[in-house]
Amino acid sequence: MTKLLIENISKSFGENQVLDQLSLRVEEAEFVSILGPSGSGKSTLFQLIGGLFAPDFGEIRLDGKRINGETGSISYTPQSPSLLPWRTVLGNILLGGEIVGEIDQALALKMIDKAGLKGYENAYPYELSGGMKQRVAFIRSLLSPQSLICLDEPFSALDEFTRLEMQNWLLSVWEEDKRAILLVTHNIEEALYLSDRVIVLSEKPTQVKKEFIVPFPRPRQASILLSEEFLSWKKKIYNELRVIM
Amino acid sequence: MKIWYKGWRPALVLILLFIVWEVSCRLFEIPKWLLPSPSQIWLEGAAGWSNYHHHLTSTIGLTILGFLIGASVGIAVAVGLHLIPKLREAIYPIIILSQNIPIIVLAPLLVIWFGFGILPKVIVITLVCFFPITVAALDGFRQTSSELMHYMKMAGATKKQIFWKLEWPYALPSIFSGLKISATYSVMGAVISEWLGAKEGIGVYMTLASSSFRTDRVFVAIFLIMILSLVFFALIVSMERMIVKWKPKGDGKRRD
Ligand SMILES: Nc1ncnc2c1ncn2[C@@H]1O[C@H](COP(=O)(O)OP(=O)(O)O)[C@@H](O)[C@H]1O
Numbered sequence: 078m079t080k081l082l083i084e085n086i087s088k089s090f091g092e093n094q095v096l097d098q099l100s101l102r103v104e105e106a107e108f109v110s111i112l113g114p115s116g117s118g119k120s121t122l123f124q125l126i127g128g129l130f131a132p133d134f135g136e137i138r139l140d141g142k143r144i145n146g147e148t149g150s151i152s153y154t155p156q157s158p159s160l161l162p163w164r165t166v167l168g169n170i171l172l173g174g175e176i177v178g179e180i181d182q183a184l185a186l187k188m189i190d191k192a193g194l195k196g197y198e199n200a201y202p203y204e205l206s207g208g209m210k211q212r213v214a215f216i217r218s219l220l221s222p223q224s225l226i227c228l229d230e231p232f233s234a235l236d237e238f239t240r241l242e243m244q245n246w247l248l249s250v251w252e253e254d255k256r257a258i259l260l261v262t263h264n265i266e267e268a269l270y271l272s273d274r275v276i277v278l279s280e281k282p283t284q285v286k287k288e289f290i291v292p293f294p295r296p297r298q299a300s301i302l303l304s305e306e307f308l309s310w311k312k313k314i315y316n317e318l319r320v321i322m
Numbered sequence: 323m324k325i326w327y328k329g330w331r332p333a334l335v336l337i338l339l340f341i342v343w344e345v346s347c348r349l350f351e352i353p354k355w356l357l358p359s360p361s362q363i364w365l366e367g368a369a370g371w372s373n374y375h376h377h378l379t380s381t382i383g384l385t386i387l388g389f390l391i392g393a394s395v396g397i398a399v400a401v402g403l404h405l406i407p408k409l410r411e412a413i414y415p416i417i418i419l420s421q422n423i424p425i426i427v428l429a430p431l432l433v434i435w436f437g438f439g440i441l442p443k444v445i446v447i448t449l450v451c452f453f454p455i456t457v458a459a460l461d462g463f464r465q466t467s468s469e470l471m472h473y474m475k476m477a478g479a480t481k482k483q484i485f486w487k488l489e490w491p492y493a494l495p496s497i498f499s500g501l502k503i504s505a506t507y508s509v510m511g512a513v514i515s516e517w518l519g520a521k522e523g524i525g526v527y528m529t530l531a532s533s534s535f536r537t538d539r540v541f542v543a544i545f546l547i548m549i550l551s552l553v554f555f556a557l558i559v560s561m562e563r564m565i566v567k568w569k570p571k572g573d574g575k576r577r578d
Pocket residue numbers: 090093095113114115116117118119120121122
């Protein structure tokens with residue numbers, strides 16, 4: 078079943094046309110990554126899905142329902158963790174559910190434990206490292222009741238070690254609760270390692286340039302990162318991106 | 323406490339100032355009614371406690387009442403103007419204009435309209451108090467991080483949720499800056515309002531002292547006003563410490 082269907086959406090900011098008749102879809106329980114040059118409108122696309130503003134043309138459908146300009150339909154992790162500085166880790170994690178009136182403190186505590194943040198329930202964001210903040214923002218998304226999760230470059234601010242650790246953690250959580258995920262990244266390896274499908278965007282005005290179906294079996298093993306096949310996939314996508322950049 | 327540790331420089335300057343003052347008064351034999359020395363002021367302050375303590379309590383009461391009302395008005399005005407942008411455009415310039423009317427000019431008018439009771443006094447304190455709070459709170463509301471705002475909106479937060487869960491806590495540190503300024507102003511406002519005609523209060527004590535050339539008592543009044551202002555300021559600071567707990571200790575900057 079199709080979770081998210083985006084049909085021919087266009088969006089301009091004044092003279093600046095960002096999206097041009099872009100179409101894509103995400104199936105139920107599918108993990109899709111979007112790769113695109115910076116400034117190609119990836120964050121704009123998420124803000125459109127999130128209903129911060131409506132597209133000039135085209136339609137966004139979630140579970141078949143038109144959601145143009147409607148907020149609250151996706152669970153979103155912005156490019157920066159965007160935690161409320163006056164709330165503790167637990168308070169921040171509960172925020173997503175609190176807004177729609179569903180609070181599950183027991184589950185939140187369980188997730189905090191699983192994310193290796195035990196003992197930090199009552200810490201304020203300023204006391205956390207970058208990776209920990211990002212994890213808190215993730216758990217907040219995961220505990221929000223919406224069925225589609227949109228992650229905007231969640232790992233870009235992290236160092237190499239933390240990134241791999243976080244990717245594995247995200248995969249392990251996702252294997253248990255397979256919700257549809259749409260992930261924006263500009264790291265080819267990350268897109269390949271995590272997703273079922275990789276969508277490559279063109280330059281502005283942006284359209285979908287190419288789609289790749291990733292063949293690696295699940296659950297993903299970190300060892301595939303070093304395999305020949307992985308490398309050849311990486312080359313294929315790299316060539317596609319190089320034409321753009 | 324850090325404040326005491328950091329406070330030694332200004333304390334030293336003050337002590338030096340008092341010493342120069344004391345020595346000059348003695349050296350040049352300045353008459354007491356013209357300029358009393360710090361030691362004379364201190365003696366009067368200590369000996370005259372029974373003369374002025376009822377004035378002091380009266381002023382403290384008036385200050386607290388006026389400050390509470392002024393602060394509430396200030397916050398309410400800020401919230402109203404923030405939530406209704408059209409109203410802000412219309413009213414904000416007028417509020418700024420209102421600050422250009424000297425209170426001293428306004429005070430006699432208030433007496434004509436409202437008599438000698440507590441009402442005109444509270445109005446004077448409110449007028450001096452609300453402005454710093456309103457401006458600070460409005461600034462705080464407007465500076466709300468757009469990132470957090472995007473998150474809240476996309477998560478489906480209503481206008482009310484955005485206000486209470488995001489804008490209000492975000493503006494709290496700014497509101498406290500406004501409250502600190504207003505707290506010190508409110509003491510001054512109370513003394514000025516007592517000059518309008520009151521039975522007791524530091525303002526009254528001061529007027530009586532100056533008309534009978536008890537300059538030492540005038541200075542006692544001045545120091546009482548300063549101490550009161552400091553105490554109110556310190557109260558707000560400690561309240562802020564208790565409420566705004568999410569800032570790193572030491573500097574106010576967030577670590578990212
Ligand atoms: N709110 C906005 N107002 C005006 N222009 C915007 C706004 N948001 C994004 N843009 C423009 O849209 C383009 C795409 O931005 P963005 O979606 O952030 O790109 P990406 O996330 O792919 O790096 C940029 O040219 C940017 O200047």
